[in-house]
Amino acid sequence: MDMQRKDIHSSEIPVVCRACEARHGGVCGALSPEQLVELSKHSTRKRLVAGTEVVGQGEDMGAFANIMRGVVKLTRMMPDGRQQIVGLQFAPDFLGRPFAEESPHSAETATDAEICTFPRQMLERLVGRTPDLEHKLYQQSLKELDEARDWMLTLGRKNAQEKVASFLFLIATHYDPETVDGSVFDLPLSRADIADFLGLTIETVSRQFTRLRKDGVIQIENNRHVIVPDIERLQHSAGID
Amino acid sequence: MDMQRKDIHSSEIPVVCRACEARHGGVCGALSPEQLVELSKHSTRKRLVAGTEVVGQGEDMGAFANIMRGVVKLTRMMPDGRQQIVGLQFAPDFLGRPFAEESPHSAETATDAEICTFPRQMLERLVGRTPDLEHKLYQQSLKELDEARDWMLTLGRKNAQEKVASFLFLIATHYDPETVDGSVFDLPLSRADIADFLGLTIETVSRQFTRLRKDGVIQIENNRHVIVPDIERLQHSAGID
DNA sequence: CGCTCTTTTGAAGAGCGTCAAGGCAAGTGG
DNA sequence: CCACTTGCCTTGACGCTCTTCAAAAGAGCG
Structure with missing residues (x-):
């Protein structure tokens, strides 16, 4: 019966996603073919050179993204200019802070990179309908939390x-x-x-x-x-x- | 209509939860009366004096908990004894690391405290059936991640x-x-x-x-x-x- | 080859850690 | 009631690690 559904034209996995899914185990893996089609309509792939700011600290986040290639650094800055990198993200990490209007830090490519961006509301709508997607996002945030706390030991001691x-x-x-x-x-x-x-x-x-x-x-x-x-x-x- | 449902006997909110829910906005808020009854059957309230270890670093986590009162510190230690507190948790925070066998750090009460513990598998079963619960847990982990990264700036710069x-x-x-x-x-x-x-x-x-x-x-x-x-x-x- | 940007190296100084002593409050026992 | 202990915090002196400031050495690129 799953076979039959796959044969329906509208539920084919989009071409852009196919190669991506194969290589990575990102959050898109939780989506059905239909949802991938819907998401891919509104998503755009971007190639970014090293040093490109994806989103600034305190800025409105219009979009989220998946990292397909490269490294993105998350930076938090003090008013006097002192700054601290608070996270490094690699492919196939999800990039963004769901359920917040403003980004708590800036995100900038450390290397040349390739990302797949989509509107913030797009994701938040999908999350509401797809428990599996939220589960994957939750898992990643737990992983990032473990890593952040590990790094706190490094920074402090x-x-x-x-x-x-x-x-x-x-x-x-x-x-x-x-x-x-x-x-x-x-x-x-x-x-x-x-x-x-x-x-x-x-x-x-x-x-x-x-x-x-x-x-x-x-x-x-x-x-x-x-x-x-x-x-x-x-x-x-x-x-x- | 909501009135009618409340009158059904099996869906009454347990007495122990009622006072708690009123005071706090913890993860239990996502559960239905039936689920609260089920959970409260397997949960126990504990009063802990300051300095009590709730779970050790690298230990098997048999149980999760909600903090009802007091402050719990999460500590990560190096082999030579140097240690770093990687998080402070206040009521009504959830205490535990879902989907991991071992705790990445030890948890110890900093003050006298009161917690409501329940078996780990209990929660993980509820999570699978209750998207709202996972949503609340996800929200808390995002909050903790923001706080951890804020603190990285403090520690580093x-x-x-x-x-x-x-x-x-x-x-x-x-x-x-x-x-x-x-x-x-x-x-x-x-x-x-x-x-x-x-x-x-x-x-x-x-x-x-x-x-x-x-x-x-x-x-x-x-x-x-x-x-x-x-x-x-x-x-x-x-x-x- | 010369330019700029990044990285390395050096010397001096500040800030925090280390070690040691002392203060203060609460608890203990005579 | 007072001497003594114990645990926690404060203060002081000194030294080491890391920062700061400055300059040289590479690396990348036209």
Whole structure:
């Protein structure tokens, strides 16, 4: 009977979604073919270069999005300019803060990225009708909450070396272009971004990179390319044990 | 018609829930009378003295709970003993991490408290059948995520004085026994807990209390009782302006 | 090759941590 | 009722880590 429904023309999964769904396990996975059709009518794919602001802190959020490729940083700023990156999002993460008028932070691409945006009301309507969708969104927010709290420990209780090692470990385990064991990768963030993520200055970040390199925990090529010979040694440097 | 349904015996709201529901706006508000009856059969109210561990980090969570009174601190610890409070929860917050076997952090009462516990599977079954319940849980996790990320800015980018002022401001605005404008209150945390929440030492916390007192931003009586003559001045000291 | 932007390196200083002593309030026992 | 203990908080002196300010060294690009 499911077979029959799939044969109905209007319930075919849209072409744009097909490749996406295959590669990722994002929130769209909770939607029926009909809902995907409806959503895809109002959604647009965008290619963004690194450093593009998707939504500003305190701004009205007209749209939500799914990250298809690249890294997006969530930043919170103080009136005097001090800023802190409060979250990093990777594909296939959902991007947005449902049920709020204003965004509590700004979202900016850290790397070149590709996102699939759709109107905010579109999603909120779908959420009301689709418990599975809300369930997926809830799961992601729980995951982000766990990660945020993990990072609070890093920010509050680790020293500079442990912070930098923690960041490298985070990237090695989350950002996985095509490496086998995550021991070779390109950093998606500049030194300035890393500093804003770790609550340090760029100078301190740079010094700790140098120190980890001299200690043989990592190798660095062209500032961005990192090789980790022994991931457990890095983990130990991060104080994760 | 609603009147008629209330008269049906099996759908009466349990006595234990009635007073609770009236006072709080917790997750139970999403449940039908029948579900409340079912839940209350398996739930137990507990009075806990300050410093009681509700669930340990990495432990199996047998039960979830609602906070009826008091403050619960969520703590994450490093292998060498360094620890960080990653969240404070007040009544009527929900306490627990759905869809995870182990708790990512320990939960301990900071003050004397009263909680209403129920088996984990009980809740997870109800969640599957009650979209409204999951919606409420989702809303709370979004709120906690916003708060956690706010605190990341405090931990990463504020100095000791701003951190302590931020903490006082948080308590003044969240913890509201019976004060009119939140300018007089008792601290729910010891100096050691405050230090663990702010990523500082108790000595630094103490020095900043003294400094804020000498500057006239706050008055302190008996270590725990705080008076804030001008909440906006405190807010300014916290760098929130 | 020269320009700009990013990253590294260096030297000096501030802020917070560490260690140690002392104060204060509540509880205990003679 | 008073000496003593205990737990929590405050204060002081000193040192270390990280920031700040400054300049040099790379990296990317026309």
